[in-house]
Each structure stands twice: as C-alpha cells, then as structure tokens.
Amino acid sequence: MSFLRKVGLLAWKDLRAEFRTKEMISAMLIFALLVIVIFAFAFDPSRDEVRSIFGGLIWVAFFFAGILGLNRSFANERLNDALHGLMLSPVDHSAIYFGKLLGTWAFMTIVEVIALPVFIVIYNYAPSGSWLLAIAVILLATLGFVAIGTFLAALTANTKASEVLLPVILFPIIIPVVIGAVEATRGVFGGLPLDDFVTWFKVLAVYDAIFIAVPFLLFEYLLEV
Amino acid sequence: MTPAIVATHVSKRIGPRLILRDIDLTVERGRFLTILGPNGAGKTTLLRILTGLLKPSSGRVLIDGRDLAEVPAEVRRQFGVISHHSYLYDALTARENLYFYGRLYDVPDLAARIDEVLAEVGLELFFNEPVRTFSRGMVQRLAIARAIIHRPSLLFLDEPYTGLDPQASETLSSVLNSLRGPDRAIVMITHQFDQGLAMADRVVVVVRGQIALDEAAADLTLDELNRRYRAAAGGTGDGAGAEEATR
Numbered sequence: 001m002s003f004l005r006k007v008g009l010l011a012w013k014d015l016r017a018e019f020r021t022k023e024m025i026s027a028m029l030i031f032a033l034l035v036i037v038i039f040a041f042a043f044d045p046s047r048d049e050v051r052s053i054f055g056g057l058i059w060v061a062f063f064f065a066g067i068l069g070l071n072r073s074f075a076n077e078r079l080n081d082a083l084h085g086l087m088l089s090p091v092d093h094s095a096i097y098f099g100k101l102l103g104t105w106a107f108m109t110i111v112e113v114i115a116l117p118v119f120i121v122i123y124n125y126a127p128s129g130s131w132l133l134a135i136a137v138i139l140l141a142t143l144g145f146v147a148i149g150t151f152l153a154a155l156t157a158n159t160k161a162s163e164v165l166l167p168v169i170l171f172p173i174i175i176p177v178v179i180g181a182v183e184a185t186r187g188v189f190g191g192l193p194l195d196d197f198v199t200w201f202k203v204l205a206v207y208d209a210i211f212i213a214v215p216f217l218l219f220e221y222l223l224e225v
Numbered sequence: 226m227t228p229a230i231v232a233t234h235v236s237k238r239i240g241p242r243l244i245l246r247d248i249d250l251t252v253e254r255g256r257f258l259t260i261l262g263p264n265g266a267g268k269t270t271l272l273r274i275l276t277g278l279l280k281p282s283s284g285r286v287l288i289d290g291r292d293l294a295e296v297p298a299e300v301r302r303q304f305g306v307i308s309h310h311s312y313l314y315d316a317l318t319a320r321e322n323l324y325f326y327g328r329l330y331d332v333p334d335l336a337a338r339i340d341e342v343l344a345e346v347g348l349e350l351f352f353n354e355p356v357r358t359f360s361r362g363m364v365q366r367l368a369i370a371r372a373i374i375h376r377p378s379l380l381f382l383d384e385p386y387t388g389l390d391p392q393a394s395e396t397l398s399s400v401l402n403s404l405r406g407p408d409r410a411i412v413m414i415t416h417q418f419d420q421g422l423a424m425a426d427r428v429v430v431v432v433r434g435q436i437a438l439d440e441a442a443a444d445l446t447l448d449e450l451n452r453r454y455r456a457a458a459g460g461t462g463d464g465a466g467a468e469e470a471t472r
Contacts, residue, residue: 001328001331009329079314080310082312082313084306084310089330091329
C-alpha cells in the first residue's frame with residue numbers, strides 16, 4: 001500500500017473511533033460554542049468595535065478547542081499501548097504523524113464548519129470579501145496549528161502533565177500562525193483589498209510548509225525517545 | 226535454512242546503565258524459545274531491540290537474514306508481537322481493528338483472512354462488538370488475531386499471560402500452541418515458569434543483562450529449572466539486575 005493510502009488509513013481509524021464515541025469532537029464543539037456565548041455577553045455584538053476584534057475572537061475559540069483535540073490525539077494511542085502497535089507495523093513512522101495530522105485537521109475543520117456560522121449569526125458579521133479567501137485562511141491557519149501541534153502532542157504524550165504542557169510549549173511556537181490567522185481573517189471579513197493582507201497569507205503558507213517539513217524529518221527520532 | 230533471529234554482540238546502554246551486555250542469540254525456524262529472568266534483567270529491552278523499537282548501542286540483529294537496522298519496515302512485516310498490552314483500539318469493533326492492522330500489513334483477501342483468524346481465536350461471534358465491551362481474556366485473544374493476521378514467520382510474546390485468570394491462561398496456551406509450526410519461530414518472555422517451560426523447545430535465562438542459562442527444554446524439569454534459575458539469578462530482585470550490570 002502506498003504511503004498516502006496508509007496515511008489515509010491511519011486517519012480513517014481516528015475518524016471511525018471518534019465518530020463512535022464523539023468524546024473529542026463534542027468537547028471541542030462545546031468549548032468553541034461556550035467561547036461564542038461568553039464573548040457575546042462580554043461585548044455587545046451589535047457594536048462596530050467588535051468587528052475589529054472578530055478575527056481574534058474566532059481564533060481564540062478555534063485554537064483552544066484544537067488544543068483539546070490535540071491532547072486527545074496521542075492519548076488514544078497510549079491506551080493499550082497502541083502507538084507501539086503502529087510502530088511495529090511495516091509503515092514509515094512519518095505516516096503515523098501525517099495520519100494523526102489529517103485526523104485532527106478533519107476534527108478541527110468540522111468544529112469550525114459548525115461554530116463559524118454561529119459566530120457570524122450572533123455577531124451579524126459575514127465576510128465582506130471573498131468567501132473562498134475566508135475558507136482558505138481558515139484551512140491554512142488550521143493546518144499550521146495542527147501540523148506543529150500534532151508533533152508536540154506526540155512529544156508531550158508520555159509526560160505526566162501532557163495536557164498542561166502542550167499549550168505551554170505550543171503557543172509560543174505558533175505565534176506567527178496565530179498573528180497571520182487573525183490579520184488575514186480581519187482583512188477578509190473587513191473586505192480590505194487583498195494587497196493589504198496578502199503578506200499574512202504568505203506567512204501562513206510558509207509556516208505551514210515549515211511546520212509540516214520539520215516534523216516529517218524529526219518524527220522518527222521523536223518516537224525513539 | 227536461514228535462522229529466524231540472529232543477534233550478535235548486542236549491547237544496550239541507557240545513560241550510565243548497561244542494560245544488555247554482549248548478547249548472542251540465534252533462534253531457528255520452527256522453534257519456541259522462552260526467555261526468563263528477574264525484573265530489571267533486561268528481557269524487555271532485549272525484546273524491544275529484537276523488534277526494532279530500540280536501537281542497540283552495539284551489535285546487530287538479523288531477522289530472516291535481513292538487517293533490522295537497514296530495512297526496518299520490510300523486516301517488521303515478518304513478525305508479529307503479542308504483548309500484555311493489546312495494541313487494540315477500544316472504540317473500534319474486533320473486525321475494524323483487524324481490518325485496520327490487516328490493511329497496514331497489506332494482507333491479501335483481507336475479509337476472508339479476518340473471518341479465519343477470528344475463528345482461530347474463537348471470537349467469530351463477537352466480530353461486530355467494540356473492544357471496550359470485551360473481557361481481558363477476549364481482548365488477549367483478539368490481540369493474538371491481530372498479531373497473526375499477516376501470517377508472520379516470527380512471533381514475539383511479551384508476558385502474554387499478565388492479568389489473565391487461570392481459565393483464560395489455559396485458553397491462551399491452547400491458542401499459542403496452535404500457532405506453532407515448522408516455519409514459524411516463537412519467542413516468549415514470561416514469568417510463568419510452568420507455561421514457559423511446557424511450551425518451549427529452549428529456555429534462556431537473562432540475568433544482569435547477560436544470558437546466564439541457555440538449555441533445551443527437554444533437558445529441564447520444572448524443579449530443575451527453578452533451582453538453576455535461582456542459582457543463576459542469585460540475589461537479584463526488582464531492578465537489581467540492571468544496576469549490577471553497570472558495575
């Protein structure tokens with residue numbers, strides 16, 4: 001079986017298990033919706049100032065919900081020592097990384113697909129620019145977050161305080177992705193000319209490439225630790 | 226015929242601790258080798274090196290004549306591992322677990338093979354049940370099905386009896402015995418002297434990171450094995466073996 005098919009199989013396994021238990025995705029979704037509700041009380045959704053921080057609001061919800069998913073992704077592999085079962089099978093160990101990445105990316109995208117319309121309705125603030133650009137920003141930023149997050153989740157999975165440790169080491173590293181996501185979202189939703197925020201697209205694309213390439217090269221060594 | 230395993234001059238150092246010291250081990254096809262030893266003697270480290278989960282500090286391991294360090298993925302296709310951990314996913318059904326691992330190993334005609342191995346371990350009626358509903362004994366039988374789904378020529382068993390009641394242990398022994406064959410080598414690490422000796426062709430005792438006893442099982446009674454084991458292990462208790470080996 002080709003490398004890509006094995007990656008797909010590993011992601012299928014995670015999706016299948018999650019859709020049966022719904023433990024991770026329901027926690028992520030509840031968290032994202034709670035953030036929407038809390039911010040709706042904290043700020044008057046009808047005020048114009050809220051629009052300037054809208055990008056920040058949605059990414060607070062998405063990234064912190066994503067942390068819940070990342071924490072669970074390798075925790076499931078620790079149960080019954082399943083990660084060793086994968087490592088003993090004839091797959092390139094980097095396929096394990098990409099399978100996990102793909103699964104968590106799918107979970108985050110599902111949460112975003114559900115939560116974003118709720119954000120838009122409650123704050124009455126749809127993208128003034130292209131919807132395609134909005135979708136591209138969300139997919140790129142989510143990919144960058146999940147790419148390095150999956151790697152660090154594997155790194156922290158065997159520590160006692162992994163759920164605390166992961167966000168502590170993840171967020172300083174993904175600051176460029178966080179800033180890029182917020183700025184590009186503000187540009188797309190505010191209907192700014194593409195030239196005004198295209199730099200943030202490039203930042204997201206470059207960091208995505210780096211955050212995928214580095215774990216790909218290092219994941220084999222990480223599993224040996 | 227190429228031996229199933231040839232380990233030569235295998236040593237493993239982790240930090241200041243010398244866990245394994247110059248191990249030489251050859252296992253022929255069709256043989257059942259039982260490895261005994263006190264806690265901390267290095268048995269599990271040896272197994273992890275033989276399966277490629279750990280790299281040796283020195284020495285090399287050949288599986289079916291191929292170097293584990295050079296073609297790890299291809300070599301991993303040759304063996305299956307049954308541990309006291311099941312490596313299974315609780316949320317998936319028995320069939321889904323076997324489908325997942327079968328696809329990872331590129332098993333041809335997978336649907337038929339899944340039915341075959343489920344019948345072999347007596348779980349054919351539970352194929353559609355999530356693993357989380359299984360008893361410990363059923364989980365261990367499904368773990369065996371998972372380990373043999375790709376028809377491996379070499380099986381590693383890492384304390385497979387842990388946590389099983391006597392009846393489940395008996396069932397497991399019966400299933401393990403059925404896996405023996407002229408082309409399949411089996412290596413088992415266990416603390417169960419009686420079961421280990423009953424099934425083995427050869428018994429190896431590892432103490433302080435070294436092979437302290439290597440005998441044909443036919444030449445040993447349980448009492449003799451116990452006596453020689455105590456003599457070889459000396460006063461080593463939990464963790465003592467590895468500490469001794471650092472000296």
